[in-house]
Each structure stands twice: as structure tokens, then as C-alpha cells.
Amino acid sequence: MAQVTQALALREGGFARGPRPQVPEDLHAHLELREVTLPELGAGQVLVEVILSPVNPSDFFYLQGAYGQPRQQGQAAGFEGCGRVIAAGGAAGEKLIGQRVAFLGSLSGAWAKHAVAEAALCIPLHDAVSDVDGAALIVNPLTAVALVDRAREGGDAFILNAAASQLGRLMLGLARDEGLKPVAVIRRPGEEDALRAAGATEVLVSSAPDFMDQAGAAIKALKPRVLLDAVGDQATADLFFAMPARAAWVIYGKMSDEAPSLGQMGQFIFMGKTVEGFWLSRVLPALSPERAAAAIAQVQKRFARGDWQTRVAEEIPLDTALDRILPAYARSAGKVMIRP
Numbered sequence: 001m002a003q004v005t006q007a008l009a010l011r012e013g014g015f016a017r018g019p020r021p022q023v024p025e026d027l028h029a030h031l032e033l034r035e036v037t038l039p040e041l042g043a044g045q046v047l048v049e050v051i052l053s054p055v056n057p058s059d060f061f062y063l064q065g066a067y068g069q070p071r072q073q074g075q076a077a078g079f080e081g082c083g084r085v086i087a088a089g090g091a092a093g094e095k096l097i098g099q100r101v102a103f104l105g106s107l108s109g110a111w112a113k114h115a116v117a118e119a120a121l122c123i124p125l126h127d128a129v130s131d132v133d134g135a136a137l138i139v140n141p142l143t144a145v146a147l148v149d150r151a152r153e154g155g156d157a158f159i160l161n162a163a164a165s166q167l168g169r170l171m172l173g174l175a176r177d178e179g180l181k182p183v184a185v186i187r188r189p190g191e192e193d194a195l196r197a198a199g200a201t202e203v204l205v206s207s208a209p210d211f212m213d214q215a216g217a218a219i220k221a222l223k224p225r226v227l228l229d230a231v232g233d234q235a236t237a238d239l240f241f242a243m244p245a246r247a248a249w250v251i252y253g254k255m256s257d258e259a260p261s262l263g264q265m266g267q268f269i270f271m272g273k274t275v276e277g278f279w280l281s282r283v284l285p286a287l288s289p290e291r292a293a294a295a296i297a298q299v300q301k302r303f304a305r306g307d308w309q310t311r312v313a314e315e316i317p318l319d320t321a322l323d324r325i326l327p328a329y330a331r332s333a334g335k336v337m338i339r340p
Contacts, residue, residue, distance in 0.1 A: 003038040003047060006340070007112030008321060013073030016065030021257050023060055023329065027322050030063045031111075036076060038108050038116050041089030046096055046119045048103055052135035052315070053081035053110035055325055055336040057230075057253060068279060076109030078338070082134035083115065085122065093119035100125045102137035113318065113340040123296055128304035136166070136310045136335055141299040143252065143280050144170040147228050150250055150278070152180060154225035159239060161185040162230040162255060163195055163203070166335055170308055171228070172199035177307070183218050185239070206235040215239055226250060234260040245271040252278040315339045 008031045024030060041047060056079060061067040063077045081103060085096040101124050103110070103117040125134045148171055151158035156179065162168050163184030175182045176199030184200035186192075192203040202218045204211060215238075218224075223244050229236050230253030237260035240249045267273045284292065302308040311334030316324045318340040328336045 003114060003116075004035050005038060005112050005114035006033065006318060007036045007076035007109065008032070008078070008318065008338075009034055009036050009074055009076055010063060010071050010109075011073070012065065012071060014065060014070045020061070020064040020066040022057065022255050023326070024064050027063075027325060031077060031322060033319060033322055036074060036108075036112070038114060041087060041116065043090035044092040044119050045089045045107060046085045046093040046117055046122060047087040048081075048083035048101065048115045048117055048122075049086050050081050050083040050110060050113055050115055050340045051100070051131050052083075053078045053105075053338045053340075054136045054139075054310075055329060055338065056080070056139055057255065058139065059111075061254075068281065076105070076112040076115065078105050078109040078111030078115075080104055080135070080138045081110035081115065082125070082131050082137070086114075088119065093122075096122055096124065100131075100134065102134045104138055111318070111321070111338055111340075123300070126300050126304050129300060130303075130310075132312055132335075132337065133303040133308070133310045135337060137299060137303065139280065140167040140170055141302075141308065142284065142295060143167060143278075144174055145295045145298060146280065146283050147171060147250070147252065147278065148174050148178065148180070151175070151182075151226040151228060152178070154248060155223065157181040157183065157201070157222035157224040158226040158228060159183045159185060159219075159224045159243070160228040160230075161206070161236055161239075162253070163200065164191045164333075165230070166311060167230070169195075169198050169311075173307060174302070175199055181222055181224075183222060183224055185235075206233075211235065212238060212242065216242055219243055228252065231255045232260065233258060236260065237262060240273070241267060243273075245273070247271075247273050249273070249275045250278050251275065310335055312337055 088094045101122040107116040181201040183202045233256035241264045313332030313334040314328040315337045
């Protein structure tokens, strides 16, 4: 018998017809709180009673139809969460029944009281990992591991922007522990000391009048050849063109709604510079089972030891989330979590 659950369901399907802002103006235009029918459990699938689910930037792109996969009208939004497995379809998921897991909302979204997930994509949580850390265990942490791996390919120094974000802080701590020298870029002053304590070798403020002078000095001293970009603005483009030959601009986010101007195109020809995109949904399936298992174990260990922590701005009940998510997100210095 099909399971019915309460969820923040998508009003539209497919892709948007034009560009969309990073943060929508009104969630009511894209989501509605209602009961949805979950998919019947198939072999290798489990039913999860959701405990917490985070609000990620990628969630906003998806619900607006601006993500790399089409929306499924009537299905819950939410890419990841933490919950307890209460039923399984077939033997593959039975061992998870009763366990607390981190899961991906690949079969039905996580902004719901219940979700259907692939058993193979559920991560049983260590007792020392909190619900908060478990809810945000997959998207940001695995992105951090993969991006720091990519940064290491360019040497021992790299640049990352949006460094005060949850993902930025995860990368700073991981890079420091692995002997790398990250140069952190933030838009506004006030977080410099905290980011140095988190692992940044240098901290640059892109709104400062002498930003490019400071950036030039840091680039000359450290010679970073990888730029990890979550913003996509003009300051990032200027940084990239100031970097040494064979530098790579790795774009994994689009926080800015204004596209940068690329004024020094000759650098791609004569200095061997490159621009590439990073999408976790493409990177994870390409990992060997051994590397994927090692990355997941590394992530859990860092949370269990307290090396990483998920900063929470606000926890919001599902039934008031449509009105409260955007105000909480706008003022937050941490993750907004939905607690069904």
C-alpha cells in the first residue's frame, strides 16, 4: 500500500524557461504544503522517517527549475536529510531498519515527514554524529572532500571564495589538516580571525578598496593555481586573471546574479588557464567504491571527533516552513534546518 506523507511539494515540473536568481523571492510560487503519495518501495529502497533536512543553495536552484536535473511536479523538494529507516523493499535494505541514516532525496525529496531513498545511498550514522551533522553529512562534506582533492592537484595553495559559508569552513579545516594553504575570500569584513582559526592561511575581503593589492601580494607569495568558486562574480574573475599560468577556475556555485566580464581572454591561449565546472552529482558516481567508502568514512570521523561541526541558524517546523525559510536564510550565519 502506498505511503502518504506531508511535504513541501513542487508546484511545477521540468526546467525554467529563463534565468533564475540564486534565492527565490517567494517560496509560495514554487512550493505548497500538502500530502503527497510516495513511490512504492522497490528492491533496494527504504522508507525513512525524516528527522531533519537542511536548506542548501542547490535546493533553491532546483525548486526554481534552474538546476541540472528537471523538477518532478508534485514531489517533495529537498536534496538530503537525516532520518530513521522504518521499512525496506527487499533484503538489501532490511539491515537498515531501525537505524538512523543520512540519506539523499533521490526518489522523493527530504522536505517531508517521510521519504523514499536508495538503500545504497543511505549512510548509517555513528552514535557520536548528531542529527544536525547527520542531516548535512552528504552534500557539503562530500563536496568539501572532492574539491580539496581537486585543489591539491594545483599545489599546496589554493583560493576559495564564500569562505565563511558552511562549506567554506569545512574546506578550510580539511585543507589545514592536510597541510594545504587556503586563501579565503569573503565579501564583508568581520570573519577574518574566525577563518584564520578555521584554517585559512590568508583572508581577503573582496569589498575592501585594496582587495586586488592584497590579493596580488598573497598570489605572489603562495602561487595558488586552483580557484574554487561558489560566487561567479567580477571579483572572482579578476582574481583568476591575477593568478599564475596554468591556473584552473573551478566553478561549483552561482551565488551572484551578475555574470562577470572575462577581459583577458588571451590568458587561456598563452598562459594555459582553464575554466571547469564541478557538480557533485557527476563526481560521486565516477568514484570507485573504495574511494567513495573512504570519503564517507573520513566525513563521519571528522564530525564524530568534532573537527567539523554544522552551524545551525534556525530549525523550522515543516508546517510553517514556507513563510519562515527565506527570512531565516537571509539573516543566517549557519544552516537553516527543516524539522518535520
